[in-house]
Amino acid sequence: MSQIELTFPDGSVRSVASGTTGLEIAKGISEGLARKALGVKLGDKVLDLTRPLTESGTIKIITPSNDDPDALMLLRHSCSHVLAEAICDLFPGTKLAYGPAIEKGFYYDLMTPTPIQQSDFERIEKRMKEIIKEDRPFTRCEVSAADGLKRTEGDKYKTDNAQRALAREGSDGTLSFYVTGEPGKNFEDLCAGPHVPSTGKLKNFKVLSMSGAYWHGDQNSDQLTRVYGTCFADKEGLETYLKFLEEAEKRDHRKIGKEMDLYHIEDHSPGMVFWHPKGTKMVNTLKDYIRGKIDRRGYQEVITPEIVNKTLWIKSGHADKYNENMFKTLAGDVEMAVKPMNCPCHIQI
Known part of the structure; x- marks a missing residue:
């Protein structure tokens, strides 16, 4: 059996059999590390703990941390799948588009047979908590292109995603699906991964908001519902972030501008500001302040066409x-x- 060389964060190098998983490596270091681990990073690729490693390179066992972007990506991407499952359970007939991790959390674009309301968030979260409590494993299934397209048959969005994945440069002609639990019995979603080992790792989450979204960002295409959420490595990280959002909302310029009668925006002029007298005075005061600063520094003003x-x-x-x-x-x-x-x-x- 061929060997691969793995370089650990402390600089040590180990030779292991090709096909060894990140979980096996973590167990070889300590059982405690294996229990905590969320995934593995080989070179610049983040992988599931159970993915066979077949290339030499630097390796990092990813553990829960609010300071590690790789850990947060794994948590949030996985949590987007739990959100999707919960919504599919509560809104039968839901069609899923895609659900990536983003800088502050995650979202899932989807189309439901009846509109989701803000008032539905509580029961969506309740269903998510039930899925998380079951601590179901994320199971990766790799299938041929033909089998994968058969699985997505009749689903406009997932079929399109599958075709794009197969056409992407570097595609090996296979498609991957993730099941939260047992294949054939539990929720399945077309996805490249990676994911945390099981749903039980996702306890510190919150469904935050929703907005409209267009399929592929094309306003002439289907309008979808985008549901946002976030997930952290621990309760403290989640509570700190929710407190930050609460304070930011108090200072939201859109809210303050309305309350102070500074400006408004009209539907027939999106993004353009109608400055009221108080707002105009504020703008002119700021302009005078800036004009004084640049004048003292020797700059000259000019005006050119828009x-x-x-x-x-x-x-x-x-x-x-x-x-x-x-x-x-x-x-x-x-x-x-x-x-x-x-x-x-x-x-x-």
Whole structure:
């Protein structure tokens, strides 16, 4: 049997048989570490504890920590699956799109037969707690492309995800599914992974909010519901974050702006601010403050057009790099664009 060389965080190197799992390595260090472990990192890849390791490289056993991005990613990605299962149980007929971990938590985009309301969060959390208490294992199943597409047949979103995964560069022609429990009996979801060993690791979670989302971000496509949540390594981390959100809400500029009668935004002018007298006074005070600062430092002010013929942006190179993100309009037959930045117009001066 071939061997692989693993370099541990302390610099020590061990030779193990190819196919050894992260769990076996953790047990070889201590039973306590194996019980705590969430996953393993080989090189720059985070893997399930039970995945066979077939390449040499640096290795880290990932344990619960609010300071370790790899640990939080594993917890949050896994928790998104528990959220999806809970919603599918409570809203039979739900179609799942995708549910990644993000910087502060996770979300799942889905379509339910009846709309989810904020008032449903309590029973969603209750069902999630039941799944977590069962401490079901996350079981990875790898299947051929044909078998995988058969599993997603009739499911528009998962079929599309499967086809994209198979077309991705580096695909080995297989698809992976994760079951929270026993294959064929418990919840299954198309997913590349990785995940924590079992649902029991996900006790410190919270369903936070929801919003609308479009399939693939295309506003001409299906509108989905995006449910947000978060998960931490311990109760303290979760409580600290929830307290932070509570304090941030008190200081939300959208709430304060309305309460202080500073401004409002109209539906027919999204993202554009209608400054009220008090707000205008505040804006002008800030402008005067900044103007005084830059004037004392020897800067000179100029004013340039907001909308310019697109030929300038072609000449400056902005059109090549930012064309899809530029706001364009027509003046007769001439294509114009709102300036993405000041420098080309300043150069004209």
